Amino acid sequence: MGQDLTVTEVRLTPILVADPPLLNTQGVHQPYTPRLIVEVVTAGGVTGVGETYGDTKYLDLAAPLADALPGRAVSDVNALHRLAERVCGDSPEATGADAVDVGGLRGVQTTDKLRLSVVSGFEVACLDALGKTLGLPVHALLGGKVRDAVDYSAYLFYRWARHPGGAGEPDDWGAALDPAGIVAQARRFAREYGFTSFKLKGGVFEPEQEIAAVRALAAAFPGQHLRLDPNGAWSVETSLKVAKELGGVLQYLEDPASGTARMAEVAAGTDVPLATNMCVTTFAEIPEAFARGAVQVVLSDHHYWGGLQATRELAAVCRTFGVALSMHSNTHLGISLAAMTHVAAVVPNLDHACDSHYPWQTEDVITERLTFRDGRLAVSDLPGLGVELDRDRLARLHRRWLDDDGSMRDRDDAAAMRVAEPGWTTPPVPRW
């Protein structure tokens, strides 16, 4: 393989990935969720891979960027954002200030946010190709790792045993719809993966039920880190009540209420640290939130912030303002997990174990799945991301996307819920 870093080809492969019936405040995960695999090929014969959201609104922005990239160097990562701003255009789906991303639960949706997510997949693919060409791991391209392993947290969900009508791919986790079910799920996460931090996705049941589940977790895992995240489903009053009841057991409370103003009100009334992956997901949202003391922990996510370099910049801003850093996750595969681990390895102020949906995913597009040991992932020192694309697996999941009638290509948890409850609509905020 040669050293020529010029991009000769970009391949975009949308796929549908099996997803279990995990419940959140908007509804339930679809049987299959869309992801986009980005491949960047260099004149030197090296292929770099990246992964990001794969809904139509992301594909629409990714296509012009893929067309514009050939002829540029994979080392030109700083120029990606400008190029994307120039060529991607507006997304007709970013419908203004009140539009909250239906599947991502990432707060207000704008064209800028969608574009940043697209760029993140391209940036990771470029860094993977650059690292493979130079024989260096991605963490070295980011200045070098400051830890050899990254801590991850168990991501607990209320869930059904199967999707309605038996759709999708079966798994053996069974239902978890009460405190005993959540504790059983947590025990399995601890046994199989060694996690010692536990995050419960809330906003599904009445707050009292979720408080009971967290208390049951505290009793089952004394002294271990617990988090609760209702994705902004509660009023300020409810948030403060939950914070009071769980004050002694929560490491942090994640997005109890929706929007910076409500989060600031909650923060003013409790000592429990508030975390977010909803009211602060871009640099533009930082000044007001930090000035008002609305959040004490920002959950970084390179898919949100525009890539690995932007995540490092976010870390520096958080460090400056004394705000802690952790990491958010949505449904993702091994390419994204590898990217998350590389950037987590280089950020000095990674204060908490990172979230990851990965254990819920039974399918992947890489040859060897990444393995958590003692709740941690070892940081790869192999060139690039250290993962290899499995073309047969990629083709199979792409085939599923091609064969889909369109109903799974755009994640919509409320629509998925309507299959079980025909009258379901996205609950108003605050829900409780």
Ligand SMILES: O=C([O-])C(=O)C[C@H](O)[C@@H](O)C(=O)[O-]
């Ligand atoms: O921490 C979060 O808010 C999330 O992970 C958002 C996700 O969309 C999660 O709630 C999900 O996938 O149901």
Ligand SMILES: [Mg+2]
């Ligand atoms: Mg969250």
